Amino acid sequence: MKKVICSIFVILSAFSLVAQKKDKSLEAISAPSMPSASIIGSQATEINKMKSLKQIETAFLTNFLDSNQNLTLPDNFSVEFNPYLLSDRKNFNYESYLENDFKTCFIRNLSLSLTTTNSYQINDTLSSNAIGFGARTILWNGKVNESLMKKYFKTIGMNQTNLHIDSKVRAYLQAFKSQHMGVSKKVSELIDFILQNLEKDEDLNLAMDGNMNQLIANVKLILESIQVTEDPVTITDDFIDDFGDNFAEKFVKERDLVLAELKKALEDIQHKRYGFRVDVNYAQAFSFPTIDFDNQISPRWGLWSNISYKPNIKSQERPSNLEFIALARLIANNDEFINKYQPVDTTFNSDLIFDLGIKGMYEYKKVSASIEYIFRRNTIDEVIIHDGKEFKNSINNDSYKFMFSLDYRFTDNIIVSYNLGKSFGQYSNANGNLVTDLSVNIAIGDIKISDIPK
Amino acid sequence: MPVFREKPDKLNLNLSTSSNKVRIKVDCYFGTQVSVSFYHGSVVTLSCRENKEIDISNSLKGQAVVFNGSANNPDGGQVKIVHKIWEENGNSIEYTISEDYSGETPWDPANNNPSYEFQVNFS
Numbered sequence: 001m002k003k004v005i006c007s008i009f010v011i012l013s014a015f016s017l018v019a020q021k022k023d024k025s026l027e028a029i030s031a032p033s034m035p036s037a038s039i040i041g042s043q044a045t046e047i048n049k050m051k052s053l054k055q056i057e058t059a060f061l062t063n064f065l066d067s068n069q070n071l072t073l074p075d076n077f078s079v080e081f082n083p084y085l086l087s088d089r090k091n092f093n094y095e096s097y098l099e100n101d102f103k104t105c106f107i108r109n110l111s112l113s114l115t116t117t118n119s120y121q122i123n124d125t126l127s128s129n130a131i132g133f134g135a136r137t138i139l140w141n142g143k144v145n146e147s148l149m150k151k152y153f154k155t156i157g158m159n160q161t162n163l164h165i166d167s168k169v170r171a172y173l174q175a176f177k178s179q180h181m182g183v184s185k186k187v188s189e190l191i192d193f194i195l196q197n198l199e200k201d202e203d204l205n206l207a208m209d210g211n212m213n214q215l216i217a218n219v220k221l222i223l224e225s226i227q228v229t230e231d232p233v234t235i236t237d238d239f240i241d242d243f244g245d246n247f248a249e250k251f252v253k254e255r256d257l258v259l260a261e262l263k264k265a266l267e268d269i270q271h272k273r274y275g276f277r278v279d280v281n282y283a284q285a286f287s288f289p290t291i292d293f294d295n296q297i298s299p300r301w302g303l304w305s306n307i308s309y310k311p312n313i314k315s316q317e318r319p320s321n322l323e324f325i326a327l328a329r330l331i332a333n334n335d336e337f338i339n340k341y342q343p344v345d346t347t348f349n350s351d352l353i354f355d356l357g358i359k360g361m362y363e364y365k366k367v368s369a370s371i372e373y374i375f376r377r378n379t380i381d382e383v384i385i386h387d388g389k390e391f392k393n394s395i396n397n398d399s400y401k402f403m404f405s406l407d408y409r410f411t412d413n414i415i416v417s418y419n420l421g422k423s424f425g426q427y428s429n430a431n432g433n434l435v436t437d438l439s440v441n442i443a444i445g446d447i448k449i450s451d452i453p454k
Numbered sequence: 455m456p457v458f459r460e461k462p463d464k465l466n467l468n469l470s471t472s473s474n475k476v477r478i479k480v481d482c483y484f485g486t487q488v489s490v491s492f493y494h495g496s497v498v499t500l501s502c503r504e505n506k507e508i509d510i511s512n513s514l515k516g517q518a519v520v521f522n523g524s525a526n527n528p529d530g531g532q533v534k535i536v537h538k539i540w541e542e543n544g545n546s547i548e549y550t551i552s553e554d555y556s557g558e559t560p561w562d563p564a565n566n567n568p569s570y571e572f573q574v575n576f577s
Contacts, residue, residue, distance in 0.1 A: 163489035171491035
């Protein structure tokens with residue numbers, strides 16, 4: 001059967017379950033690959049690329065509203081979130097993102113996912129609803145090039161220095177006010193007072209390793225650009241507040257630049273890793289055939305691991321564009337569920353399904369392409385009772401899946417994915433097992449509205 | 455973007471006439487980074503997790519200290535800083551940005567690099 005799915009994924013990324021609108025651009029996204037979607041067959045690719053560190057990814061495959069415009073459980077809805085990033089992370093040290101021990105990787109990268117569908121295929125003629133629950137995490141997260149690490153540490157320091165400059169300048173304004181309240185003073189005296197104190201400041205000298213000249217020159221430029229209505233000026237609360245507001249407003253441009261550099265460096269150390277990476281995934285499906293919450297059954301569960309390897313190009317100090325991923329997976333089907341939909345004289349006893357697969361991926365600028373192959377080992381015993389006699393037949397249901405995928409990133413918020421290949425085809429039917437899938441993934445939520453194309 | 459300035463009469467801390475130390479502690483949440491500076495004889499600056507002395511209670515009694523903060527969140531999440539000011543063995547107050555902020559300029563969650571200011575009146 002030529003299975004054509006044209007679907008729209010809308011990926012919602014936010015940094016807290018508490019609504020917080022931030023006017024910033026989202027980091028680059030990748031196509032959704034949640035265990036909970038995989039276990040109920042809501043995605044074409046089987047081998048999940050290592051997940052980026054995000055807090056919530058929500059994939060909408062169809063509209064949330066039913067034909068009467070009432071809110072309904074969407075047909076094919078996925079959400080994945082990272083509990084660690086939703087936790088309060090009291091006094092978090094950004095340098096710890098480079099820690100790579102087992103426990104840190106496990107906790108920091110643990111993601112939980114939920115997917116719903118009304119198209120869970122039971123056999124070639126029957127489908128039902130299903131909810132998939134999944135969990136995945138990274139046990140070993142590869143390595144980061146030294147130049148990226150150095151840049152990351154440097155931008156963390158620059159960011160903190162800028163925060164210090166802003167708060168200290170305004171504190172020195174308070175100091176000047178305290179010493180000269182109600183007195184007429186030249187603005188140049190105020191500026192000199194601030195600069196002289198900044199020059200002697202221990203925190204700043206430590207941060208700048210004694211190289212204060214550039215810092216002082218930049219701050220001086222900003223202070224001297226602040227317009228005042230009269231000079232000399234009488235030092236009052238209002239004057240000091242206005243002067244502080246003006247400084248903060250002008251200096252924020254520098255702060256924004258450095259913050260953007262830090263965010264880029266943070267993204268790089270999270271994504272541009274080389275060497276071996278290992279993740280584990282668990283997912284379980286639940287079905288509600290009678291649409292009764294109390295009458296639920298679990299049709300299957302799965303446990304799998306991906307081991308990936310990405311070489312490092314030492315001369316360019318960056319990971320290769322090429323990545324290899326190996327998959328090992330166990331899937332257990334619930335015979336009780338399967339046999340509910342078989343003729344009364346027929347039962348199936350299925351063994352554990354064992355998958356072994358390999359995937360090659362290549363990413364270049366906005367395009368990524370991958371090929372994956374999975375071999376499935378699956379034996380089913382069919383038992384038919386006829387005239388009181390039991391007839392057993394062992395069915396070799398070994399099969400394979402082959403998929404070619406192409407992703408194109410239009411912007412940092414929109415990815416179009418195309419998949420073409422062959423599904424496992426574990427059901428004997430005349431419809432075939434060709435899979436073609438086109439999806440558009442749009443990231444929304446924590447980004448500027450103007451970033452979303454009309 | 456102006457400094458988010460809290461109402462000057464909002465925060466009050468009743469101190470004793472003893473020589474107990476009065477301190478400030480700054481805790482950051484959800485990946486927030488901060489610098490808080492105040493002038494009281496000299497300029498003192500704190501970052502996340504730091505805890506510094508302001509003065510002793512009988513010297514501070516009857517005065518007001520202005521705290522100047524600058525913050526951002528490289529992870530892109532919400533900015534949250536809890537400032538705790540307390541007298542050892544005495545009273546304490548907490549002021550949280552941005553939940554407790556009630557200044558004239560409305561807090562703008564879209565501001566990536568907020569600067570804020572609050573005053574504590576020691577009585």
